[in-house]
Amino acid sequence: MRYVATIDQRTYAIDILPDGKLLVDGEERDAGFLSLDDKSLYSLLVDHISYEGLVEEIDGQYNVLLWGALYTVKVMDERELRLAKASAAFVPAGGELSIRAPMPGLIVDVPVTPGQEVRAGQTLVILESMKMQNELKIPRDGRVHQIHVKPGDSVEHNKILITIT
Amino acid sequence: MVETTLIKRILIANRGEIAIRVIQACRELGIHSVALYSDVDRASLHVRQADEAYLIGGARPLESYLVIDRVLEIAKKAGVDAVHPGYGFLAERADFAQACLDEGLIFIGPRPHSIGLMGDKLAARELMRKAGVPVIPGTPPGLTNDEMIAAAVTEVGFPLMVKAAAGGGGKGIRIVASPEDLPAALASARREAEAAFGDGTVYLEKLIENARHIEFQILADAYGTTIHLGERECSIQRRHQKLLEESPSVAVDDELRERMGAIAVRAAQAADYLNAGTIEFLVDRDKNFYFLEMNTRIQVEHPVTEAVTGLDLVKEQIRIARGRRMGPTQESINMKGWALECRINAEDPYNNFLPSVGKVTALIMPTGPGVRVDSGVYDGYEVTPYYDSLLAKLICWGETRGEAILRMRRALSEYRIMGVHTNIPFHQRLLNSHRFMAGSINTSFVEERFEIEKEDDDEQAEIAAILATLVAHRDRQQAAQIVQRNARDVSNWTWVGRWERMQR
Numbered sequence: 001m002r003y004v005a006t007i008d009q010r011t012y013a014i015d016i017l018p019d020g021k022l023l024v025d026g027e028e029r030d031a032g033f034l035s036l037d038d039k040s041l042y043s044l045l046v047d048h049i050s051y052e053g054l055v056e057e058i059d060g061q062y063n064v065l066l067w068g069a070l071y072t073v074k075v076m077d078e079r080e081l082r083l084a085k086a087s088a089a090f091v092p093a094g095g096e097l098s099i100r101a102p103m104p105g106l107i108v109d110v111p112v113t114p115g116q117e118v119r120a121g122q123t124l125v126i127l128e129s130m131k132m133q134n135e136l137k138i139p140r141d142g143r144v145h146q147i148h149v150k151p152g153d154s155v156e157h158n159k160i161l162i163t164i165t
Numbered sequence: 166m167v168e169t170t171l172i173k174r175i176l177i178a179n180r181g182e183i184a185i186r187v188i189q190a191c192r193e194l195g196i197h198s199v200a201l202y203s204d205v206d207r208a209s210l211h212v213r214q215a216d217e218a219y220l221i222g223g224a225r226p227l228e229s230y231l232v233i234d235r236v237l238e239i240a241k242k243a244g245v246d247a248v249h250p251g252y253g254f255l256a257e258r259a260d261f262a263q264a265c266l267d268e269g270l271i272f273i274g275p276r277p278h279s280i281g282l283m284g285d286k287l288a289a290r291e292l293m294r295k296a297g298v299p300v301i302p303g304t305p306p307g308l309t310n311d312e313m314i315a316a317a318v319t320e321v322g323f324p325l326m327v328k329a330a331a332g333g334g335g336k337g338i339r340i341v342a343s344p345e346d347l348p349a350a351l352a353s354a355r356r357e358a359e360a361a362f363g364d365g366t367v368y369l370e371k372l373i374e375n376a377r378h379i380e381f382q383i384l385a386d387a388y389g390t391t392i393h394l395g396e397r398e399c400s401i402q403r404r405h406q407k408l409l410e411e412s413p414s415v416a417v418d419d420e421l422r423e424r425m426g427a428i429a430v431r432a433a434q435a436a437d438y439l440n441a442g443t444i445e446f447l448v449d450r451d452k453n454f455y456f457l458e459m460n461t462r463i464q465v466e467h468p469v470t471e472a473v474t475g476l477d478l479v480k481e482q483i484r485i486a487r488g489r490r491m492g493p494t495q496e497s498i499n500m501k502g503w504a505l506e507c508r509i510n511a512e513d514p515y516n517n518f519l520p521s522v523g524k525v526t527a528l529i530m531p532t533g534p535g536v537r538v539d540s541g542v543y544d545g546y547e548v549t550p551y552y553d554s555l556l557a558k559l560i561c562w563g564e565t566r567g568e569a570i571l572r573m574r575r576a577l578s579e580y581r582i583m584g585v586h587t588n589i590p591f592h593q594r595l596l597n598s599h600r601f602m603a604g605s606i607n608t609s610f611v612e613e614r615f616e617i618e619k620e621d622d623d624e625q626a627e628i629a630a631i632l633a634t635l636v637a638h639r640d641r642q643q644a645a646q647i648v649q650r651n652a653r654d655v656s657n658w659t660w661v662g663r664w665e666r667m668q669r
Contacts, residue, residue, distance in 0.1 A: 001638060005630035010623075012630040016638055024631060033635045040527045040583060044632050051628055054527045054583045055636045062633035066625055067578045068589050073633035077641070103522045104550045129550040130511075130520040137517070157522070 004081050006074045096145065097164040099136060105129030107153040116144045118164070125149070125161050138164060167387045169488040172196055172247045172271060176240045177215070179251030180230060182541035182557060183463070184211035187249045190479035199243045201236065203229035205549045210541050217243060224551045230254045233261050237268055247271035247486060253553070256462040257284055273486040275461045279436045283459040287330050287368060293456045296435035298428055301447065301455040303370035306330045313369055314347055321371050327351055329358035330366040337361060340372060373455065375607045376447040378402065379414050381429035382470045383442045384493070386485045391433050392495040393426040394470050400606045401595065403518065408588070408611065409595065410466035411505045412473050415566065415604030416448060425454055432456060441482050465508070465558070468539060472504035472562040503569040504562045507577065510554040513586035514617050520554045523547070526584035531576035535562040535569070548585050556587065566604070570596055591617055
């Protein structure tokens with residue numbers, strides 16, 4: 001079975017062979033894998049080197065915690081990879097982007113106006129939560145399309161605050 | 166003549182790790198602990214560990230942990246002798262301490278008037294100046310803009326800070342580099358102070374550049390004995406929030422410790438201080454030190470002092486509150502080795518330290534020699550947005566600073582928590598930085614000289630990819646197995662199971 005795992009921009013082609021051996025980017029690796037708590041804790045022996053990691057699936061991606069470092073891994077089998085490649089062609093380059101509340105909180109300020117051009121890294125919303133004022137920034141350049149909140153509003157987790165085109 | 170009393174039941178007017186810390190001290194002393202909880206804290210660890218627990222109110226602190234009348238009502242109902250306020254919430258409210266005394270309860274902390282004196286940053290400054298404690302050059306409060314500008318130019322000098330008289334938590338502070346920026350900074354600091362504290366009074370203070378934040382732990386009992394337990398260095402801060410503390414400090418030698426300690430004791434005595442407290446100083450490159458403020462409570466970072474002195478500060482607090490003499494003497498204090506504390510916060514260091522909420526889905530805490538964890542969370546605990554983001558404190562002790570750092574690195578790598586983001590990667594990177602290892606730090610280190618970005622450890626990333634793929638493979642085989650019920654015998658899932666066993 002062939003999989004492609006992606007971490008940030010880097011991809012790894014991983015074949016799981018019927019005898020339990022692995023091919024990682026074509027190179028044979030001996031991997032022993034064991035669930036330790038039937039939940040999220042795994043022991044992994046790769047060529048006899050021992051690793052212990054926590055793995056959790058969230059929205060189709062796997063969060064892996066190894067020695068304090070957290071990796072988000074997208075794992076696709078060949079069929080999914082083909083589908084992803086095919087549909088990528090139809091997604092417009094810019095597209096609408098929704099800025100959502102990363103946590104529940106209180107809107108302190110919305111220092112932008114509809115129609116305003118914004119640059120990557122610019123603050124769109126200041127959200128107070130856990131006694132801290134948090135600046136929510138835009139990840140790419142764009143134009144403010146709609147503002148769905150105003151200062152003083154309480155918002156739930158994941159509420160769309162601002163849409164960007 | 167000091168009266169000694171027995172304390173049998175203590176109400177802990179707090180939550181999270183510090184409430185648990187107090188419960189632990191109570192348990193060791195055979196004292197019954199009584200906890201409070203808000204609507205969202207029913208499942209919190211402090212409720213699970215206390216001997217008794219009472220609902221105090223809604224999730225927001227203003228509806229629960231900050232309501233003095235409710236705390237006192239519960240204290241009466243639970244029949245406690247004493248109240249421990251922890252840190253934060255009501256800990257530095259003179260009116261709360263007084264209200265406890267008025268109800269005939271022992272307040273485990275300083276006298277109400279000491280809290281009041283030190284809570285007013287300007288009154289504290291004035292008191293310290295009179296007591297011969299060095300203070301940072303600055304102006305008195307309440308001056309008009311024009312007077313302030315004149316004083317700034319002639320007396321204080323630039324760069325300077327505009328500070329709120331009622332300040333705290335970094336609010337109402339502006340740094341001003343040159344005279345022309347001063348009027349705007351005064352106006353905005355006043356606005357922010359007015360909004361945050363209901364008091365827009367500000368004053369000016371010289372900015373001590375490249376300063377270290379070094380504080381002294383104080384203990385004072387009712388018999389007039391006041392001692393210091395050495396220093397803690399808390400220069401690793403971000404937006405005025407401490408992130409890592411250590412004791413001792415690389416910047417303090419025996420001679421300076423003796424001098425600063427004596428001044429800290431004098432400062433506490435000037436405030437008529439009782440119980441545990443902390444005198445904060447700024448120390449410049451030439452080892453000049455200036456009084457910053459006094460914290461009239463147990464501090465978050467008290468465990469590093471406990472680690473190097475071998476004392477239990479919370480138990481000393483209770484002992485002093487009972488009217489007994491404190492355990493140690495100044496001569497018996499002997500700092501041994503080195504201790505570091507990392508604050509483990511629910512925040513994402515890769516995303517502007519944005520707080521992270523959610524359910525803790527896995528938690529394995531480090532153990533082993535020289536490692537202590539003061540934690541307020543457990544596997545399955547829901548981190549809510551209502552309180553501060555401190556999940557736990559990781560404290561490591563070593564014979565030397567080097568050993569303490571190596572232990573801390575090991576312990577951080579063993580700390581496994583899933584479900585919420587934590588600042589563990591920040592601490593790991595910090596402990597690997599040469600400047601930190603050399604002890605060459607000051608309060609602007611994190612903001613000015615420290616970059617946190619994803620490290621490229623290709624080998625480890627590959628292992629993460631392999632692990633995720635194996636889990637994904639198993640999950641898919643398992644899903645396929647449920648769909649194809651008839652595919653008996655050598656199903657893919659049993660194949661994975663057998664494969665797992667074979668590989669053991």
